[in-house]
Amino acid sequence: MQLRQSIEFRGKEMIKLRNLSKFYYSKGIIASGLSRINLDLEMGEFVVITGESGSGKSTLINVISGLDTYEEGEMYIEGQETSHYSVGDFEEYRKKYIANIFQNFNLVSSYTVYQNIELILLIEGRSSADVKDKVNDIIDKVGLTEYRNTKVSKLSGGQKQRVAIARALAKETPIIVADEPTGNLDSESAEIVVRLLSELSKDRLVIVVTHNYDQFEKYATRRIKLNDGKLNEDDKIKAVENSEDMKPTEFDKIKAASKLKLGFRNTFNLIPKFLLTLFVFLFLVFAVASQYTSYKAQNDTLNNLGFNSFFMNGTDDRIVFKKQDNTPLTDADYEQVKKLKNVARIEKNDLILDTNVYIEGESTNLDGYPASRENMPKKLVAGRLPEADDEIVVSYYSFNKPQGEPKAIFDDNLKINLDGGGTIKCKIVGLAVKDSNTISLSGASTLHMSEALLQSIKNSALRRVTNVELTINGKKAPSSEGSMQLVANEKVPAGNAFVTEEVDAFYDNGVSKGKKIDIQAKNIYYTDTITVTSQNTYNKSNYKRLLGTEDEYDMVSGKIYISPQDYNYIFEKPDYQSSVFIKDTDDDKLAAVEKELDKLGYKTISLKKAKTSMDELSIINLIRVPMFVIMTVAIFFICYFVIKLILKSRGVYFSILRMLGLDMKSIKQVLDIEMLTIIHIAYGLFMGFAYLVKIKVVDVTTIQNMVKFFALSDYIILYIIVIAMSLIISRKFAKALFKSSAMNSYREGAQ
Structure with a gap:
């Protein structure tokens, strides 16, 4: 390194660097931007920094400007250490000491020339009215009078550079830092800018980075050359003239206006x-x-009609119950409730009582509410009793008979569409007519199913009221219909997932394969988490093979597919709420059942009372x-x-x-x-x-x-x-x- 110290300097020391180093971190790799720099920069100097591309010139002036941090060593400002500076301290330092002229201008493209220069003065706490004349004078000084009200985005590179210089002039700080200030100017304009910066250095510290030292040679008082982040040369060329130093900018906080x-x-x-x-x-x-x-x-409906607007199966003989401590119901609980007087039956899968199920086929379309086979009518008007798990008996009111001949319904290939995505194959094997004296559910049909089908529908209903959140590469992402919705697919191995291309975007390299995805399910009853591994990313060209579907891509895209085992782990939970159906709905006898349930530690809602009394809203509001x-x-x-x-x-x-x-x-x-x-x-x-x-x-x-x-x-x-x-x-x-x-x-x- 060549250091020339022969010329006597008489300026006031402004910036001192001692063993200052700057490092960059990228994907586990550490690169040195500056290495053990030692410099003393004084007022009145016109310092020109040169060096090859990548030598650390811009990094050095960014650190001096407080725009970037440093990791080792110390930077002193008027003798004050800065290594302990916070973000706010450096902002105050820039505001008080630094005026920047950036290589890329760093102007607000949507602002006019006037607004860009005015901006710096507003930040210093001045009002728009006070700065008007000053802004116009500076615009005239840099030769942009006719572009005063032109947006910066419409200016040439040279004109933008002059706006950047004008903004620095407006700030009136003791230090001006310029990164390639003549890089976008013709030779004549460049000479004007260099001469202007030289004049400004009489009472300031001006630091310039350039690839063209020849433009600055006759004005520079000092030349610094960097190589690979190290100080290679420090030539003090001219003595600094004695003059009154510019003081740090006095400013107020930006005004509310x-x-x-x-x-x-x-x-x-x-x-x-x-x-x-x-x-x-x-x-x-x-x-x-x-x-x-x-x-x-x-609220309005509940206040007028009771709970029936929420509990769709609002028959008078139904009492909803759950534990007061909100824990799951057990077989012992059900046995205890069954022994109570006036109890006809218990429906454990309470949630599905109010879930409308749609069955679709080639010629059959019907809907109804699922129920167990225990209370299925024994007398059928067509067909037979169910035997296999996928077989269903439909009981309907005479005025709401399913469309089509029984044989066509029985022979149809049917499926149940689930709320959580996916379908279940099923078969209707019998039809029965309900007792017209017990009409409920707005005349809807009842679908008598096996426990296996009921469990699948319950899981789907539970999915509807459960908030699912994914954690992908440490980032949270809600799972909902249309956006990373969870869907069970038999082609996916347990513990794995077939993911949409959106998941790949969470990773810098655009690849999620082999990465973990945390799935959290949360509702009013429980919170549970499972972790799966992204095994494949499906797209328009491979989704049919991976997912085993012939559906259009728009129907499957945007979803995350997991195995049925993992899906059931999240949503196949114990019952937290069930319903008991009583034999006699007389008010006194109904109240007696409620009283006994309360003694046993259960919260209850009588749907008969709910039609006229709204004292018990807790379960619904939950x-x-x-x-x-x-x-x-x-x-x-x-x-x-x-x-x-x-x-x-x-x-x-x-x-x-x-x-x-x-x-x-x-x-x-x-x-x-x-x-x-x-x-x-x-x-x-x-x-x-x-x-x-x-x-x-x-x-x-x-x-x-x-x-x-x-x-x-x-x-x-x-x-x-x-x-x-x-x-x-x-x-x-x-x-x-x-x-x-x-x-x-x-x-x-x-x-």
């Missing part, structure tokens, strides 16, 4: 981004309103309230992931704000203003649309039903919910911006 101005400006300056975000927020408002309306409508919350959270995450993709393009903008010295809190507030502005527009459109529906200018049945259940208090509650959700989305995105240094955040956003 400026934050509002930036927030509103960012909302509308990119119209496609604004419209996309508005569309997502409109979906958020309408989706949450729909869920809230559904919840209110169920399901309804969590389901409302789950659906609302699902809507939130759908919107968050979409908005995150939209806002990713804004990552560069917010990284630029960080580079210019805007603090974390203010950036979050600017983003909050942007998100709140759009959500208020979306909510205003929703309110306007609801009003037009209410006065019948617009005739949309769905919205009419929604408006019918909304009072003023409900609009306020909805407003609070969507505002809170928009703020959470904003804060989650803002938090991600500050996980790394300003330079790393910029690189990630620019990719």
Whole structure:
């Protein structure tokens, strides 16, 4: 290394580096960016840093600027150590000491020339009115007067460089750091810029990185040459003239009015981004309103009709019971309940009593509610009693007879479509007519099945009320219909999974094969987890072979297929809630059964009483309230992931704000203003649309039903919910911006 120290320097020491090193980490590989750099940089110097590409020039000035971190050694600013600096300390340092001229300009492309220069002054706490003359003078100084109101995205490379220089001039800091400031300029413009930087160095420290030292040679006071991250040469060429040093910038916090101005400006300056975000927020408002309306409508129905709107099998002889400690029911419990007076039978699979099952065939389509064979009619009008597990007897009311001749129904190839995905083959072998004096279920048929079929349907029904969450490569992903839905498939070996191509995207190398996927199932009764291994990724060319299906690809894509054993492990659980059917529904005798059940430690709901009394809502609310919350959270995450993709393009903008010295809190507030502005527009459109529906200018049945259940208090509650959700989305995105240094955040956003 060649160091020349013969020339006497008289400037004030500003920056001192001692054994400073910088490392980069990538996929387990450590690379050295800078190695044990020692430098003293003083006010009044015009320092030119040269070296080959990859020698560490940009890394050095990024560290000096506080845009990037260092791992070893020390950097002193006016004698103060910086190794202990936090993110906030470096932001204050950049704001107070540094004006950057970036190689890639780092301008806000959607802003005009004026707005880009004004931005740095707003960040310093000045008002728009106060800086107007100064901004215009600087624009004139760099020769961009006619482009004052032109968006930067429409400028040439040379013009953008002049905007970047103008922004640095506006900041008036003691240190100017320029990365290839003449790289995009013609020789005449380059000479003007170099001469301007030389003049600025009289009372500042100016540090320039360049590949073309000849342009700076007659102005530079010092030349530093790097090679492979090491200081190779340090030539002090000219003495520093004595002059009054520029002081660190005095600044206030950015004004509230400026934050509002930036927030509103960012909302509308990119119209496609604004419209996309508005569309997502409109979906958020309408989706949450729909869920809230559904919840209110169920309340209204329950208050008027009792539980029958939820417990579809609402016969007077049914009493729903569960343990008070919410543990599973056992055979001992059932034996205990069977011994009570007035008990006719127990239906263990309580959940399926209220599950409507659809059976489809080539010529047969019917639906009904499943039930065990124990209470199956013994007298059939056609066919025979079932023998095999897949055989079903249908009992129906005379006014609701299945369509088609019995023989055609018996000979048809039938299947049951399950809520959780997949089908079960079945066969109808007998038909029976119900007693017309016991009509229930709105005249629906009853499907008498084997315990094996009932268990499959119960598992499917349980899937409907269970929240499933996947953990893939350490990242959470909800499993729901249309998005990574779990489906049982006999072609999948136990402990494995055939996954959609979306799963591969969770890994940097785009390959999930051999990786673990954690599946967590959670509902109001239990939480359970199973781990499977991604064995194959199916796509349009191989899905028929892997899954053994002839369905169209759109019908199978987006799902995760696991073995029936693993699927049943998650959803084949003990009964937590069952129903007892009594012989005599007299009020006193019914109350006596309830009293005995209470003594034995069970919670009960009498469906007969529920029709007129709503004192017992606990069991329903155990399901309804969590389901409302789950659906609302699902809507939130759908919107968050979409908005995150939209806002990713804004990552560069917010990284630029960080580079210019805007603090974390203010950036979050600017983003909050942007998100709140759009959500208020979306909510205003929703309110306007609801009003037009209410006065019948617009005739949309769905919205009419929604408006019918909304009072003023409900609009306020909805407003609070969507505002809170928009703020959470904003804060989650803002938090991600500050996980790394300003330079790393910029690189990630620019990719």
